[in-house]
Amino acid sequence: MDAEDVVATMKRILDPATGSRARTSLSMVEGVSASDPTTVEFKLNISYAGFADIFADRQLRIVAKDKLAELSTQPIGTGPFMFKSWSPGDRLELVKNPDYFEKGLPKLDGATLRIIPESAARMAALESGAIDIVWSMPYEAVDKLKTSATARADSVSTPTWDGVILNNDRPPFNDVRVRKALALTIDKAAIVELALFGQGEPTFSPIPPSHPYFNKALKVGAPDIAQAKKLLAEAGFPNGFDVPMQVPQEREQRVRVGVAVRDMARAAGIRINVERVPFASYTANVAGKAQIYVDGYFARPTIDTAIYPFYHSSGSWNKQLWIYKDARVDQLLDDARKTNDEAARKAIFEKFQAIAEETVPGIIAYSAAHVNGVSKKVEGFKSTPMQWLELKSVSIKP
Structure with missing residues (x-):
């Protein structure tokens, strides 16, 4: 393996025609070149302190430049x-x-x-x-x-989470009071037992409890139906409302989440009709379109790739999920990309979690084992x- 293999691999990932999911992780890369057989130079369009960390992603592993066309049928690498x-x-x-x-x-x-x-x-x-x-x-x-x-x-x-995706751009969940009301109906500890058979931790954050940046000052709240009803009344729904919620048909774990949320929300007058959608067409049917649906996301190798695409207003996943916009969050996540200071980064992500908990872009139910x-x-x-x-x-x- 030499620098030319690295360059060829990176260019393949960066090419939109490849359709690589790892392209999001390299969104800051403007160009890549080899200055000698052991040196690769990346030109970035932003200051990005954690750039080296993203290469922990399995989708960024290097392959031989002369084997790229055969990768799908004759994979080759440097593994064991x-x-x-x-x-x-x-x-x-x-x-x-x-x-x-x-x-x-x-x-x-x-x-x-x-x-x-x-x-x-x-x-x-x-x-x-x-x-x-x-x-x-x-x-x-x-x-x-x-x-x-x-x-x-x-x-x-793990940092893998499931939760309730709320469309912040469509009624009724464009009102933070409605989002908070739904969140207040949910017993996350019970959902861990129902959906995961106890194999996970209830949480409020996409940053898992095991991570050093997890905000330990924040706690998973208990359900509060009276407060949920109060918020709904303030938002113009004194008698609650009806809403369809999509769940992926072949993902029984997430179906169980949806059914549990439906049953819990009923106490506050939020009447949810669970609709099972075939997984093959799930994203096409719900992303950026549905008012509310259940989904989940696997672990990412770095804190930035786990948070920025999902919560920054320009984030590629955010545009498909909750369509969340908060100038404070944008600034914090931009700042986090620029600093190498671990204490400063920890403080930034703790503030982000506090704002996300306050504004409820969606409801993270648990961190799954x-x-x-x-x-x-x-x-x-x-x-x-x-x-x-x-x-x-x-x-x-x-």
């Missing part, structure tokens, strides 16, 4: 394993990379990633010993593994907050 074969709908086979740069790794000679569509079949295969790891096992199966002789659940906190099912013969495996499947340190007991 190499591509062997791919059977669509069945399995991906990997073999050990003998030239991997970390001495003694990987420990396995290879790995097979199988596709087993039914969650019950996956768990049965794990407990029978037919497979060694179930990536992202169903939350409802965690308790059963507590008494299993052959497998265990391995859990880690990532849980993998693991055979008790497996050693060296750890679940990761980014939900990546890390196998380089794994070995299997006889």
Whole structure:
């Protein structure tokens, strides 16, 4: 790998025709070039203190410049394993990379990633010993593994969140009093139990409780139906209102969130009709259009990529979600990009969380745990907050 590989990879991601989701992470890049075989120069259009951090994103990993056209069928990289074969709908086979740069790794000679569509079949295969790891096992199966002789659940906190997306640009949720009223009806601790079977933490923030920038001075509030009704009356809805809420049909976890919110909001007079929408067309049907819907977002590698696109008024995800505009938030997030001082950045993001809690662009219900099912013969495996499947340190007991 040399600088030209880096340049080719970055240009591919930056090209709109590629359609890379990682392009958002490089929005500050105006140009990229190689000055010598080991030096890459990036020209940025803004001051961006955390630029080096964004390369922790798996979607920004470097690939060989002469293999870009073959990437979808013959992937190549610098990781611990190499591509062997791919059977669509069945399995991906990997073999050990003998030239991997970390001495003694990987420990396995290879790995097979199988596709087993039914969650019950996956768990049965794990407990029978037919497979060694179930990536992202169903939350409802965690308790059963507590008494299993052959497998265990391995859990880690993550920045991944689910919540209620409110369109701040359309009635009735363009009124902050209505948004606050809905938030006051929701028992987030109960939703963690109902939607995640207890595998998560109730929160108010897209910054997870485990993060050093989490604002510990703010607390998850208890439901207050009387105050919710008062705010609705002030907003012109003394008798509440009816509203349709979309949920992704094949994402049962989020369906459970929607049903729980519907049932909780009813006490304040907010009458929600839950509509299941096929996931394949979900974003096209709801993004920037629906008044209220349930969605969620996976962990991002940096605090800026997790917050700026979602809450800055110019943010690409914000324009598809809540269409939220607050000049104070814009200024804070712009300032955060410019400072390297950790204490200053922490203070900035704590202020951001306080404003977001006050203005309720949407309702973050919880920070979800990532849980993998693991055979008790497996050693060296750890679940990761980014939900990546890390196998380089794994070995299997006889």
